[in-house]
């Protein structure tokens with residue numbers, strides 16, 4: 001089990017024990033996991049906290065730290081979305097619901113449509129084609145990205161999740177797989193990333209978060225950064241912020257944009 005060792009990862013929900021509940025007279029049992037209980041799921045948390053950029057930045061660090069850890073063990077979560085990320089009363093984010101998690105070498109084409117809830121599903125997983133729509137240019141374009149599937153599917157889902165923390169709304173909501181692919185291709189910019197043209201991101205205080213998000217929403221998985229790369233980018237942003245505050249003689253003051 002991923003997080004039941006003596007030193008559990010700080011950003012994965014702690015599992016104390018697991019087992020099977022069996023009723024007398026029944027052959028098959030029901031599996032159970034005894035876990036730590038957390039305060040709120042992340043969508044409820046950010047509704048409550050009115051999407052404060054400092055808190056979002058901190059939660060991003062927690063999320064990518066947890067993802068980098070599971071990916072380093074060859075596992076993809078495959079269901080990253082706001083309600084599978086829990087936040088405790090100490091504001092620490094933890095990843096939960098490993099019901100779809102699997103070894104990424106075991107992912108085959110026929111299981112792609114079962115991985116990740118549709119609005120958070122990466123383009124390389126959208127392999128279902130409607131024959132009548134097959135001639136559409138966007139489908140040919142999407143096919144270019146059907147490369148090896150790995151932890152980058154969680155990075156895409158994390159990008160969609162963070163966007164939802166900021167806006168309070170699902171970003172790419174195609175309703176069915178073909179439509180989802182179409183929305184992604186229609187929003188593609190010249191760099192092959194999804195355009196983020198939603199209102200809060202026009203504000204300066206979301207500049208750094210937007211920069212990281214657009215990297216997560218790179219359509220080509222080969223060019224999309226890993227969770228480990230994103231973690232380094234977040235560290236760099238924090239360091240630059242600290243240096244700027246020192247240069248302006250503000251080192252003792254709390255930053256008004258990011259929690260650093």
Ligand SMILES: Nc1ncnc2c1ncn2[C@@H]1O[C@H](COP(=O)(O)OP(=O)(O)OP(=O)(O)O)[C@@H](O)[C@H]1O
Nearest residue numbers: 013035036037038039040041083084086096097099
């Ligand atoms: N350890 C926990 N502490 C507090 N709340 C939790 C915990 N685990 C799960 N929850 C809550 O219960 C909800 C459902 O749990 P979980 O995601 O494991 O089930 P699920 O049936 O796989 O749901 P879904 O299909 O929507 O992902 C979570 O979204 C979360 O709000």
Ligand SMILES: [Mg+2]
Nearest residue numbers: 083084096097
């Ligand atoms: Mg869940």
